[in-house]
Amino acid sequence: xxxxxxxxxxxxxxxxxxxxxxxxxxxxxxxxxxxxxxxxxxxxxxxxxxxxxxxxxxxxxxxxxxxxxxxxxxxxxxxxxxxxxxxxxxxxxxxxxxxxxxxxxxxxxxxxxxxxx
Amino acid sequence: xxxxxxxxxxxxxxxxxxxxxxxxxxxxxxxxxxxxxxxxxxxxxxxxxxxxxxxxxxxxxxxxxxxxxxxxxxxxxxxxxxxxxxxxxxxxxxxxxxxxxxxxxxxxxxxxx
Numbered sequence: 001x002x003x004x005x006x007x008x009x010x011x012x013x014x015x016x017x018x019x020x021x022x023x024x025x026x027x028x029x030x031x032x033x034x035x036x037x038x039x040x041x042x043x044x045x046x047x048x049x050x051x052x053x054x055x056x057x058x059x060x061x062x063x064x065x066x067x068x069x070x071x072x073x074x075x076x077x078x079x080x081x082x083x084x085x086x087x088x089x090x091x092x093x094x095x096x097x098x099x100x101x102x103x104x105x106x107x108x109x110x111x112x113x114x115x116x117x
Numbered sequence: 118x119x120x121x122x123x124x125x126x127x128x129x130x131x132x133x134x135x136x137x138x139x140x141x142x143x144x145x146x147x148x149x150x151x152x153x154x155x156x157x158x159x160x161x162x163x164x165x166x167x168x169x170x171x172x173x174x175x176x177x178x179x180x181x182x183x184x185x186x187x188x189x190x191x192x193x194x195x196x197x198x199x200x201x202x203x204x205x206x207x208x209x210x211x212x213x214x215x216x217x218x219x220x221x222x223x224x225x226x227x228x229x230x
Contacts, residue, residue, distance in 0.1 A: 107160040
């Protein structure tokens with residue numbers, strides 16, 4: 001089946017520095033998946049950060065960007081200058097274009113980002 | 118603003134105990150989902166539903182039952198809880214469509230002693 005891999009379980013970065021969180025996927029079914037980044041702030045549920053459903057396109061939100069790279073099967077999340085408020089757990093996820101209408105998601109393990117001042 | 122609530126937020130039970138986790142959404146969404154989150158794993162889908170009375174099996178269903186009583190309410194049942202079910206449980210809802218945004222509740226932390 002499909003899978004999503006985030007290689008970094010925890011990342012610590014200084015305020016105003018850049019951040020990159022790696023995400024690669026393996027999609028065993030025919031066709032290209034839809035790709036998402038979700039974020040979970042302390043004590044809250046996950047919320048959608050950005051999504052890209054077309055290969056080659058870039059999504060952006062709140063200063064974060066991710067590009068859907070179908071050749072490398074990657075969807076890395078980047079931010080040029082982080083703030084303490086960006087401390088959270090970030091999840092990469094994919095869903096399938098299927099004949100049905102279910103939005104079933106396959107998640108990566110999550111990356112805990114801690115921004116220090 | 119979309120809203121998904123879960124209760125209880127924390128629950129401790131013993132092995133063999135009976136637990137019901139509740140989820141309510143006020144988004145008028147058709148789909149609802151139950152996930153579990155464990156260290157070293159992403160969220161894993163337990164069960165989901167596309168409407169009242171409907172139930173679909175997810176990727177890790179063993180040991181769990183679920184019931185969707187109304188469009189708003191989705192319950193997860195652990196009839197004989199085991200320590201392996203100690204986890205953080207999330208409920209979510211979404212509209213139709215395979216790239217629809219999912220809206221998540223705040224989670225229920227379950228500990229099975």
